[in-house]
Amino acid sequence: MERTIIGFHEDDVSDWVAELSCLHNQHVRHQPPFLERPWVLSEAGRTTHVGAIIDCPLCDRRSEEHTSE
Helix, strand or coil, X not given: CEEEEEEEEECCCCCEEEEECCCCEEECCCECCCECCHHHHCHHHHHHHXXXXXXXXXXXXXXXXXXXX
């Protein structure tokens, strides 16, 4: 499910984590060539992505669990 990014924080190994409107967290790593997210490396880049939409896998799973019951 698509959710809005409301903020960011670093985890205990200094990876950036997006805080989502559903109150879940989603890692947003820049790991070329697999993930291209250079914006996550700067404060300005992260700030421009507050309010952006991102998929929340945890909400997706919960939705699938409810539909399979």
